[in-house]
Amino acid sequence: xxxxxxxxxxxxxLRDARALLGAGQFxxxxxxxxxxxxxxxxxxxxxxxxxxxxxxxxxANAAHTHDLEKLVKVAGxxxxxxxxxxxxxxxxxxxxxxxDWTVTVRYDVQVPEALARELYSACTARTNGVIPWIRTRW
Numbered sequence: 001x002x003x004x005x006x007x008x009x010x011x012x013x014l015r016d017a018r019a020l021l022g023a024g025q026f027x028x029x030x031x032x033x034x035x036x037x038x039x040x041x042x043x044x045x046x047x048x049x050x051x052x053x054x055x056x057x058x059x060a061n062a063a064h065t066h067d068l069e070k071l072v073k074v075a076g077x078x079x080x081x082x083x084x085x086x087x088x089x090x091x092x093x094x095x096x097x098x099x100d101w102t103v104t105v106r107y108d109v110q111v112p113e114a115l116a117r118e119l120y121s122a123c124t125a126r127t128n129g130v131i132p133w134i135r136t137r138w
Contacts, residue, residue: 003046007138010039014131017120026116027108033120034101037068040134044075047138066103077137090128097122098130 001009013036020029045063049055062074072078085092097118105111123131 001042001046003043003138006039006043006046010036010043010131013039014124017123021116021120024113026113027105027111030101030111030116030119031106031108033116033123034068034098034105035103037098037101037123037130037134038066038071038103040131040138041068041071041075041077043138044077044134045071048076068099068101075137077134080137081133084133088128090125091130091133094122094125094128094130 013032017029017032017036020026020032042063045059048059059074062070065071065074072081081095085095101119121129123129126132
């Protein structure tokens with residue numbers, strides 16, 4: 001999967017999450033919102049790989065994770081993201097919500113509506129959302 005595909009997948013999963021929120025399917029919405037962040041971060045990792053270069057094995061192995069905090073590091077965003085969160089408390093609060101997402105939530109059938117909406121909002125908030133911040137770097 002390449003960078004453009006990961007970006008498209010991130011956008012698509014956010015639209016899916018919004019639709020599921022509207023349909024009252026909160027577990028699916030929660031899972032897909034977090035997955036959209038994962039895809040956005042992986043597009044930043046893909047940006048580090050130059051076209052036609054053989055990928056660095058350490059980078060490739062490290063990128064095969066669903067842990068959002070690890071992906072921030074692998075994507076090379078840790079320092080900038082930390083600095084931005086220090087300057088922007090709203091972004092930091094949104095990250096506190098987003099970073100706790102795990103891929104294992106895909107097995108949950110009940111996620112409270114408030115939690116699903118909180119994650120979606122933390123991911124998508126226009127000014128201080130996690131995904132808009134990532135998009136400026138993907």
